[in-house]
Amino acid sequence: MKKIESATSDALTRRNLLKGSGMALGGLVLAGSGSGCEGKDSTVPTPSGDATQQFTYLANLPTFTPRTPLEPNEMRITFMGSGFPPPRRAQAEMSVFVEVGNAKGEPDQFIFDCGSGVSTNYNAMNIPFSRMDKIFLNHLHGDHMNDLTHIYWMGPASDRKSPLYVWGPKRSGITCPAWGTTPATNYDDGTRALCENLRAALRWATESFSFQTTSYAGYDTPTRQGWQYPDKRGPVGDDPPADGYALTPIELDWTKFGETEGDNVAYYNPATGVKITHFPVIHNRKGSVGYKVEWNGLSMIYSSDTKPEVNSINQAKNGGQGVDVFIHEMILPADVLTMKTLRITDPSQVPQQVWNGALQSAIAVQNSSHTPQGAYGYLLSQITPPPRLAVATHFTVADDTTALALNSVRTHVPGITWDPTGIIQDGGQHPASGAGNITWSGDLMVLRVFPDRILVQRAVVSDYTYQPYPGAAYANQNPPKYDDGDPSTPYGDPYAQIDSSTAVPAKDPDTGKDNYRADGY
Numbered sequence: 001m002k003k004i005e006s007a008t009s010d011a012l013t014r015r016n017l018l019k020g021s022g023m024a025l026g027g028l029v030l031a032g033s034g035s036g037c038e039g040k041d042s043t044v045p046t047p048s049g050d051a052t053q054q055f056t057y058l059a060n061l062p063t064f065t066p067r068t069p070l071e072p073n074e075m076r077i078t079f080m081g082s083g084f085p086p087p088r089r090a091q092a093e094m095s096v097f098v099e100v101g102n103a104k105g106e107p108d109q110f111i112f113d114c115g116s117g118v119s120t121n122y123n124a125m126n127i128p129f130s131r132m133d134k135i136f137l138n139h140l141h142g143d144h145m146n147d148l149t150h151i152y153w154m155g156p157a158s159d160r161k162s163p164l165y166v167w168g169p170k171r172s173g174i175t176c177p178a179w180g181t182t183p184a185t186n187y188d189d190g191t192r193a194l195c196e197n198l199r200a201a202l203r204w205a206t207e208s209f210s211f212q213t214t215s216y217a218g219y220d221t222p223t224r225q226g227w228q229y230p231d232k233r234g235p236v237g238d239d240p241p242a243d244g245y246a247l248t249p250i251e252l253d254w255t256k257f258g259e260t261e262g263d264n265v266a267y268y269n270p271a272t273g274v275k276i277t278h279f280p281v282i283h284n285r286k287g288s289v290g291y292k293v294e295w296n297g298l299s300m301i302y303s304s305d306t307k308p309e310v311n312s313i314n315q316a317k318n319g320g321q322g323v324d325v326f327i328h329e330m331i332l333p334a335d336v337l338t339m340k341t342l343r344i345t346d347p348s349q350v351p352q353q354v355w356n357g358a359l360q361s362a363i364a365v366q367n368s369s370h371t372p373q374g375a376y377g378y379l380l381s382q383i384t385p386p387p388r389l390a391v392a393t394h395f396t397v398a399d400d401t402t403a404l405a406l407n408s409v410r411t412h413v414p415g416i417t418w419d420p421t422g423i424i425q426d427g428g429q430h431p432a433s434g435a436g437n438i439t440w441s442g443d444l445m446v447l448r449v450f451p452d453r454i455l456v457q458r459a460v461v462s463d464y465t466y467q468p469y470p471g472a473a474y475a476n477q478n479p480p481k482y483d484d485g486d487p488s489t490p491y492g493d494p495y496a497q498i499d500s501s502t503a504v505p506a507k508d509p510d511t512g513k514d515n516y517r518a519d520g521y
């Protein structure tokens with residue numbers, strides 16, 4: 001069987017990819033030279049779902065220990081989710097957690113997107129809910145917000161007894177065509193409507209948990225002056241503004257990109273020095289945005305889902321200064337994605353009609369929404385100065401897919417490096433044009449960005465963590481909403497919302513004997 005020694009883009013054209021089982025995906029598990037991924041020279045096809053699939057690069061990165069304190073001048077970027085939907089065992093849906101140290105004042109932290117499965121990784125990384133109160137949604141697809149339900153509902157039962165803030169785009173403004181018996185209409189498809197409906201949908205859940213305290217005494221709600229966000233309207237629903245179930249959307253005018261100074265600021269906190277701006281990207285329907293975080297001379301961009309477009313390029317140029325980390329999505333070639341989806345390694349393994357239908361569907365998804373591998377390389381070739389580190393995300397990583405993608409990128413930026421050591425000692429210098437570093441994101445990959453170096457690490461976590469330490473939860477609490485005034489239940493009245501008439505008591509009231517131990521044993 002032919003081994004692909006040093007794949008050129010020509011070797012990876014659709015025609016070659018599909019010309020027969022000899023070029024099946026198993027054969028594409030390349031020894032991508034310089035990729036840091038020593039692939040196997042296998043002739044065995046590896047369809048999606050094959051249990052032997054690995055992402056060797058991530059497995060071999062230097063390790064990171066959760067709760068390692070931030071250094072004062074560190075921007076830390078953790079991929080709590082990194083995949084293309086649906087979630088995989090190895091990759092939750094998207095979420096990027098950005099933390100900054102105290103070089104400019106207080107530390108600060110932000111969640112960008114929170115798709116299905118990411119709560120598992122926040123928990124494994126020991127991030128308490130009190131540090132998960134600022135969520136920036138790039139767009140309102142489920143794979144970017146599914147776990148909002150969990151974060152909102154569960155936070156006040158732990159240590160976020162303070163409001164939840166959700167940034168995201170305002171309504172798209174698209175007029176929906178007449179459909180069935182519904183006339184043409186303008187839906188409110190913006191972030192505030194999402195939050196209003198989420199708040200209402202979780203009424204039973206939030207009331208039920210309100211036998212516990214849900215707010216702190218004397219809590220100062222962040223103000224628009226303190227965070228300089230652009231939406232005055234405050235929380236949805238009828239919750240007190242400082243309550244843990246107060247859900248505060250901050251809608252962004254997704255058309256803005258800083259053409260007029262300050263017209264695209266989502267958040268600026270003088271106390272921590274963090275500024276977050278937004279810019280429009282092209283994804284599926286009008287309204288998707290990318291974000292840029294600037295702090296202490298460091299900067300990162302997270303495009304989220306988008307087709308290749310000029311705003312990401314211009315934002316990454318950053319007025320000639322460049323950005324330190326450029327996180328941008330990438331999608332597999334449509335035919336590879338189709339084969340992976342169908343669990344095949346050659347189109348001939350399914351009926352022609354199935355292949356054609358699935359392939360056309362994948363092409364339509366790409367064209368409405370996503371950035372092909374070569375287009376990602378082209379974008380990088382247009383960004384001057386190049387980012388210190390480019391990260392491809394929202395990508396189904398494995399040794400074969402990343403090797404394939406690296407070759408596509410190198411067609412446009414031949415000198416780019418994918419360094420398996422995870423240590424970028426660049427002295428803070430942006431690379432020469434056409435060179436620089438790239439990586440692919442996997443879950444629990446940690447980027448530690450410093451003024452003079454970037455460390456790419458793999459967090460080592462327990463699969464059996466309990467909830468993060470909720471220390472702040474037990475100080476300065478207000479009485480719960482459902483309170484019986486009983487001093488023996490200072491943390492809430494567990495009986496207020498239940499009918500105990502059929503409960504089996506620990507001690508039989510008639511005989512005085514124990515049915516079971518009241519202490520849980």
Ligand SMILES: [Zn+2]
Pocket residue numbers: 139141283284305
């Ligand atoms: Zn999307």
Ligand SMILES: [Zn+2]
Pocket residue numbers: 085094141143144305394
């Ligand atoms: Zn997505």
